Amino acid sequence: MSDLPSCTHTPVDDSTLDGPQHAYDTSSRSATLAAGSLTLVATPIGNLGDISARAIATLNAADVILCEDTRVTAKLLKAYNVSTPTQILHDHNEEGRIPGLLSRLQSGAKMALVSDAGTPLVSDPGFRLARAAIAEGLNVGAVPGPSAATLALTLSGLPPHPYLFSGFAASRSSARRSQFAVLRAAEQAGFSATLIWYEAPHRLLDMIEDLIAVFGAERQAAVARELTKRFEEVRRGTLSELRTHFTQTDPRGEITILVGPTEEDTALSEEDLDARLRTALKTHSIKDAAALVAGAINLPKRVVYARALELGKE
Structure with a gap:
């Protein structure tokens, strides 16, 4: 017998409440997969504790888990005692595997797709398979979860919307500057948004130099690295200040770089x-x-x- 006092709950008529209402789905359907379905499952970007209960249930319910690198995904599956078999699906083999995977889905297979970290398809493989499955009228669903781009945006101190996420910028400086010039021209035409990219640590300083060349040294920006991990850091300031910091401190880990919207008057005389x-x-x-x-x-x-x-x- 519990020592806690008993209580009763009286249902509330939501229609009498002011403001928007949010209703959660607590049905068991959230933990089951339909035959012939492809489910995109978001996984942690660094901290294993960030995976959702529904994501674990989905990985357990799948017949196979498609992943970028089975060694990376194996660590996650082991941590949560998921024994579902895995198969590799990455940029180099995705196109060739699509016909066979579609055939298995059409035969009733239940597939989950994960990336090494974060939300599948966001700068990761899987888009071509998902698009092909949609074109065939197959059931494509998703279990939402972590994304480095949106987490960095919320921590950056820069305007959260609108924003433009462009994945990884080009690896060569000339190509990067061309990409940035297109965005700068759009700004001069009235476009205004926080700009977001992923970048490798060894290219960060070169990228900042290119950003300065196109957007100016005093543009507000932020660099987020190792998000959700032990050495998480969000460095905020002008592009010039960020260049100075990372000239003195070698950037390490997985990096997201953000550039705030222009504050200049784009009117032309x-x-x-x-x-x-x-x-x-x-x-x-x-x-x-x-x-x-x-x-x-x-x-x-x-x-x-x-x-x-x-x-x-x-």
Whole structure:
């Protein structure tokens, strides 16, 4: 007999409450898989304790677990006594394995798909298989969970929305700067968002240099590394300050880098427009110069083209 006092619960009519209501699904269906289904299962990005009970139940209920590296996933499965067999699915074999996997799903197999860490398909393999399964009308579901990009965003101190996650930037500096230049042009056309990338530690300083070259040294930014792990760190400041810090301290671990939205006034004066057009007209036709400048500023293409025609007559 419990010494605690007994209590009763009176159901509340949600319709009488102010504000949005959130209802949880507590049915057993959350721990079972339908025949012929593919379930994307998010796994911890560093701390083993971050896996959900539903994720463990799903991995146990699957006939097979598709994973990037069986050695990495084996550590997770061992920690939670999951004995489901695993098979490798990574960028190099995914395309070739799709027909066979679809055939097994169509025959009723229950598959779970995990990445080495975090949410599958987010900078990880599995997109092509998931898309193919959807195209075949198969059941594709997911068990949500950790993501380094969104966790870094919430810890960065930068505006949380809108944001743009671009996965890994190009490995070569010239290609990186080209990618960044496209985003910078979008900003000059009125786009505003916190920008997020993953990066390898040995390329972090080079990437920061490229970000400074395109976005400027004083842009607010953050570098998050080893999230959820013992040596978790979130370093916040301008890109210049981050460069100084990581010049003096070697970056280690898994890294997410964020750049805050521009705070500048992107309005363009008539003199600025003419200067840009005159520069472009030196090497481009009137049509191409107008298109080039219109893509980098917040003005309609027809307006820029009309002004380019006038300048072209000079």
